[in-house]
Amino acid sequence: MGRLLSIVERGGPRADEVAKLAHPHVGQAHVIGITGPPGAGKSTLVGKLVAEAENAGKRPAVLAVDPSSPLTGGAILGDRVRIDANNLEAFVRSVATRGHSGGLALSVPGSVRVFDAAGFDPVIVETVGVGQVEVDVTATADTTVVVANPGTGDAVQANKAGLLEVADLFVVNKSDHPGATDVRRDLELMLDLSHVSGAEEIAGGRAPIVMTNSLDGDGIGELWTEIADHHQRLIDSDRLVGRRAHRLQTEVRSRLLTALEQATDALIADRFDATQQTIGESAAPSELSEKLLAELLSPAPPQTEGAAEPGA
Ligand SMILES: Nc1nc2c(ncn2[C@@H]2O[C@H](COP(=O)(O)OP(=O)(O)O)[C@@H](O)[C@H]2O)c(=O)[nH]1
Ligand SMILES: [Mg+2]
Known part of the structure; x- marks a missing residue:
């Protein structure tokens, strides 16, 4: 897997060859995009989601698109195969955005394709929701989760970055912080005022907001249920x-x-x-x-x- 992903990340004719071989075998994986500002707790949250997915009998893979070095940055390090109590394997791959610029728009879907063809499900893609490339990448997930956290005016930032439109679900992480309920209220207000209900058309409603604490796992079960529900609604409605x-x-x-x-x-x-x-x-x-x-x-x-x- 590591070698295949390296080929895909380098791009060029060999990457195209891998894509051609993988393409007939894709379509099973639920692709979940997790996006939000640096430090919101995305990687920590993803770690907890992976455990939740494994407990549900799934075989998740993670692609962490991290602006910091894949070797030194973030909570998730390098390539790592986690073996949990159920002997299921989660594959974690982290790629730096540095030196990728346009290439990222090709390598991310390419890597997701490889994971999907290899039978990983769900495929969780963590991106920093700041640049247009990242927003584009995230917008190609089946289910997009936008993570905000207290004390940074995140609801406003998310609005500016165009993240409200692409969100199927919102997470207010660090619910242990005193400002968490304020962020939730800000988000609700902004969604109501902007007439944006998130990516999904929900009759008379807006995208769900889940409060989580990624350190102790509070709210992660609810988040997993909401993600699974969204996937099911996509299937049921042919979307x-x-x-x-x-x-x-x-x-x-x-x-x-x-x-x-x-x-x-x-x-x-x-x-x-x-x-x-x-x-x-x-x-x-x-x-x-x-x-x-x-x-x-x-x-x-x-x-x-x-x-x-x-x-x-
Ligand atoms: N108090 C608190 N800290 C958190 C929570 N989730 C993550 N953190 C911390 O926030 C920091 C950034 O987390 P990280 O997952 O690397 O954020 P990312 O940049 O969005 O991937 C780390 O020090 C985490 O331990 C949470 O729910 N509550
Ligand atoms: Mg991270």
Whole structure:
């Protein structure tokens, strides 16, 4: 598993090969996204959720997308196979966001695919909900849980980061802190005022809010039940299919954007100077980009091999 995930994280043709092999075997895993600001207690919460899933007879895997180093940061360290009392194995993989930039949008769905094909269920993806990439990644989960914690104006931050819209469930973690009920009230107010009910259309209601203490496990059972209920509602209402179609579309879009970016860089390196000479020194940026875009989008010239064929 570790080697497969490394291949996927590096990207390129070998990663595509792994994806092709895995693809026919996916679709069983419930993909759960856990997102929120650094320090909210996501990793601690995920640790407790893993235990809860194992107790329910599941075989969970965790992908922790952590901005700090995978070796030194966070509560979850490196690759680690946990063996619990029931002899079930949870696979934990942590990847740094550093040096990934666009690659993360490809490597995260790629890694989830490998876990899914290998029979892990649920697949829990922990991301820091700050950047657009992270929000995109999280939005591709079946069930998205947004974690807030007391004393940081988190409800407001979550609103700004666009996290209210993607949430299927809210967690106010660190319920042992005095400010926890205030955060809950802030969240309720903001959801009511913004007419955002979370990602799911709930008739006359909003996304559930669960209070947890990830240190002593208080509320984790309730959270697990809410997550399982959400999954069941997705299945019963046929919306799981729609979400997964959307996830596929998002991943293909990321691949196209990455390919276009690479092609653009190559074209600039090869053709910028020549194009400028053709148009003249006074070429405006709009003229240069128009000309280069035409080249970028024009069909590739016929292969010399094929062209030589008729005369041969
Ligand atoms: N008091 C309290 N501390 C918590 C709770 N959950 C996590 N923590 C602590 O908050 C800090 C950040 O936790 P971590 O899981 O690394 O947060 P992450 O950055 O969101 O993954 C750690 O020191 C945890 O021990 C909780 O429910 N109550
Ligand atoms: Mg963490």
